[in-house]
Amino acid sequence: MLVNATRMLKLAHEGHYAVGHFNINNLEWTKAILLEAEAQKSPVILGVSEGAAKYMGGFKVVAAMVKALDESLGITVPVALHLDHGTYEGVKKCIEAGFTSVMFDGSSLPFEENIEKTCELVNLAHDKGLSIEAEVGAIGGTEDGITADGEVADPEECKKIVALGVDFLAAGIGNIHGIYPEDWTGLKLDALAKIQEATGGIPLVLHGGTGIPDDQIKAAIAGGMSKINVNTDCQLVFAEATIEYCKAGKADPTAENKEKGYDPRKLLKPGFQAIQAKVREKMELFGSVGKAA
Numbered sequence: 059m060l061v062n063a064t065r066m067l068k069l070a071h072e073g074h075y076a077v078g079h080f081n082i083n084n085l086e087w088t089k090a091i092l093l094e095a096e097a098q099k100s101p102v103i104l105g106v107s108e109g110a111a112k113y114m115g116g117f118k119v120v121a122a123m124v125k126a127l128d129e130s131l132g133i134t135v136p137v138a139l140h141l142d143h144g145t146y147e148g149v150k151k152c153i154e155a156g157f158t159s160v161m162f163d164g165s166s167l168p169f170e171e172n173i174e175k176t177c178e179l180v181n182l183a184h185d186k187g188l189s190i191e192a193e194v195g196a197i198g199g200t201e202d203g204i205t206a207d208g209e210v211a212d213p214e215e216c217k218k219i220v221a222l223g224v225d226f227l228a229a230g231i232g233n234i235h236g237i238y239p240e241d242w243t244g245l246k247l248d249a250l251a252k253i254q255e256a257t258g259g260i261p262l263v264l265h266g267g268t269g270i271p272d273d274q275i276k277a278a279i280a281g282g283m284s285k286i287n288v289n290t291d292c293q294l295v296f297a298e299a300t301i302e303y304c305k306a307g308k309a310d311p312t313a314e315n316k317e318k319g320y321d322p323r324k325l326l327k328p329g330f331q332a333i334q335a336k337v338r339e340k341m342e343l344f345g346s347v348g349k350a351a
């Protein structure tokens with residue numbers, strides 16, 4: 059059931075659990091995550107970066123694919139189709155294309171410009187029934203070619219942007235996209251407490267969900283992080299399972315390979331199953347299992 063993310067995140071925030079945002083890259087990714095969410099009776103957010111949307115053929119292709127899969131697979135749990143780290147133009151296109159939720163990432167802009175553009179996009183998104191995430195203080199790491207340090211958001215800036223009516227806020231607390239460096243010092247939970255206080259209890263978003271120790275994830279959820287973004291973890295397990303399959307000779311192009319394991323439906327299956335196992339593990343950790351409502 060395609061919905062916006064407002065209600066599912068409000069319930070998560072009140073219930074002290076988090077909803078997983080899993081980035082999608084293709085049909086296999088989308089199907090694996092939807093089926094696992096249904097099996098776990100968990101709400102879920104499908105995150106799409108502008109780069110991934112371009113890869114898949116465009117925002118309209120993504121929206122049509124997700125809508126059709128959701129219906130054809132008989133998915134009953136709440137599913138939000140969410141633009142991840144959207145630009146001003148990208149957000150407008152996704153609103154038209156049929157996404158149910160968007161993120162406007164104005165964190166690299168001067169703060170006044172971020173406020174101005176976020177304000178306009180909040181109104182546009184809400185007019186069409188979409189939920190909207192905003193960001194202050196760039197999240198560290200590299201995503202779609204943009205690199206930043208593990209920044210910590212300023213609570214006063216968070217307060218100002220939340221006052222525009224955003225539904226949930228990405229606020230950096232030292233988190234980083236991708237694999238964490240050896241010398242990473244961990245999440246700044248004291249900063250999280252100040253941000254949550256300044257924003258009056260709005261659901262917060264933890265980007266860079268791959269590689270954060272479980273105890274820190276749990277502490278972040280207790281501190282108000284209600285949406286946790288995971289991308290790299292699924293990529294890693296997909297690659298690992300596929301490599302293992304190939305190393306075992308199952309995709310070898312020989313006449314002796316009677317199983318014909320080079321058939322893409324067979325070749326991509328171990329990765330598909332690995333994504334499902336990873337999504338299940340995260341849903342259990344985030345506490346969203348059985349929380350579809």
Ligand code: 13P
Pocket residue numbers: 081105142143234235236237264265266267268287288289290291
């Ligand atoms: P990871 O790739 O570190 O899991 O981060 C995902 C993310 O934050 C997407 O916005």
